[in-house]
Amino acid sequence: MPTITETYIKYAQLFPDKFAIETATEKISYRMWSNRVNQTANWLDSLKLSNQTLGILLPNGISFLQLFTGAATAGWTSVLFDLKWTESELQNQLTLSLPSIIITTSELYPKVKHLHPAVLLWEDCLQETKQASINRSTVAEGNLPFYMGFTSGTTGQPKSFIRSHNSWVASFDCSRVDFQMNADDHVVIPGALIHSHFLYGAVSTLYLGGSLYLLEKFSPSKTLSLIESQSITAVYVVPTMIAALLAEGRSSDKPIKILSSGAKWEEHSKQQIQRMFPRFSMYEFYGASELSFVTVLADKDYTRKPGSVGRPCHQVEIEIRRSNSKLAQLNEPGKIFVKSKMVFLGYLDKSEAGEHTGHRRIHSIQDENGWITVGDIGYLDEDGFLYLSGREKNMILYGAINIFPEEIEKVISAHPYVEEVVVIGIDDPYWGQVAAAVVKGTASKMELKRFCRQHLSSYKIPRHWFFIKEMPYTTSGKIARPQVKEYIESKVTNH
Incomplete structure (x- = not known):
């Protein structure tokens, strides 16, 4: 063999x-x-x-x-x-x-x-x-x-x-x-x-x-x-x-x-x-x-x-x-x-x-x-090409609606002043979960929200925005989502 x-x-x-x-x-x-x-x-x-x-x-x-x-x-x-x-x-x-x-x-x-x-x-x-x-x-x-x-x-x-x-x-x-x-x-x-x-x-x-x-x-x-x-x-x-x-x-x-x-x-x-x-x-x-x-x-x-x-x-x-x-x-x-x-x-x-x-x-x-x-x-699609909507484990359950953070990330990353972005679902007492974005780049929160409104439904626009100098990475070069989630949750809790 x-x-x-x-x-x-x-x-x-x-x-x-x-x-x-x-x-x-x-x-x-x-x-x-x-x-x-x-x-x-x-x-x-x-x-x-x-x-x-x-x-x-x-x-x-x-x-x-x-x-x-x-x-x-x-x-x-x-x-x-x-x-x-x-x-x-x-x-x-x-x-x-x-x-x-x-x-x-x-x-x-x-x-x-x-x-x-x-x-x-x-x-x-x-x-x-x-x-x-x-x-x-x-x-x-x-x-x-x-x-x-x-x-x-x-x-x-x-x-x-x-x-x-x-x-x-x-x-x-x-x-x-x-x-x-x-x-x-x-x-x-x-x-x-x-x-x-x-x-x-x-x-x-x-x-x-x-x-x-x-x-x-x-x-x-x-x-x-x-x-x-x-x-x-x-x-x-x-x-x-x-x-x-x-x-x-x-x-x-x-x-x-x-x-x-x-x-x-x-x-x-x-x-x-x-x-x-x-x-x-x-x-x-x-x-x-x-x-x-x-x-x-x-x-x-x-x-x-x-x-x-x-x-x-x-x-x-x-x-x-x-x-x-x-x-x-x-x-x-x-x-x-x-x-x-x-x-x-x-x-x-x-x-x-x-x-x-x-x-x-x-x-x-x-x-x-x-x-x-x-x-x-x-x-x-009709030509046999595969498209990813998102990862089930990353999915945000907003009310009764499923939101895939990858879709939001793709839009935000298209902004010329964004280097990297991660979108995470965090707990919300009314909606169950809402989207929060962590951004590396020089774009402002107002610019990005305006940019998102042009490409996303209103419920997909992140409710929380955080800006950092460096993203945490895994040893394989991927963004370490668990660490990003911990960072977001600590910031939201402190607020």
């Missing part, structure tokens, strides 16, 4: 000296990469642990990817811990994931040593892996889990989601077909590998035989310098990174693909980047941790389908269903259901928290016919 690392040995034979990964301090070939991954897998085998769940707390770099792919090759499941998490956040995720061991650096060791009984230093593990064989006799099964991530779900409480090799191998087909990625690509990964968008970008590049450039942490100037100095053909970004790249004020006429995910890429930003980088090809995709790729919007389509998140990706089916489960008509909003080989296995059963075992149950949310929804609301 296929696995996410199955191609490494083949590439080590086909082009052993081609470089696989380059960082600021190291550059390794496919032969070296294949050997390191096999040695890591063989070392993990030698530990003979029944709970084959590995916690990784490492900075960006080759070591991170070596440990992650080595664990996948050995049939282990990796859990990735963010360097920016507080102690309580780390403890929560450890309680959910229950890894048998955690591997970290000597520098990070004090942060986690008291939270788990088996914390190993990567510096020591690396020496042990170098003693292991470079040959691999066993192959992991494609239906095995290899990756455990965390998603907040509708309640805001974290849930552990599980992915199998098969789901990502199917996603690699999307990279080939929808993004035209192949072994000739030179790809920049400027973001943290803890974020699945960047982790996928790195692992898919290596699976396809391309060459990978890793940054230790995001730097717009370093990203642009790589693009200018190397034979870069693609870069993975989130929209907040695009804004930072544009702020550098540099331009390039190189033909490069930009692969964006994580949040909606605003129209004014797309127009700016096309002016500064006229030969860039833009690919924006909609998906979710549970779904992988759902739709993709290429630059040739965004001008004729403004507001759309694109057509279904390779081998993805989409249905829009009404609240009574009947299929919606074209252009009629409803809940989005997805069917593909790329969806996740399910959520880890929280009822088993506390049991240190490698055989915990996984709860699937697929129906009997393989369809799955994460509660997003949208509609399909």
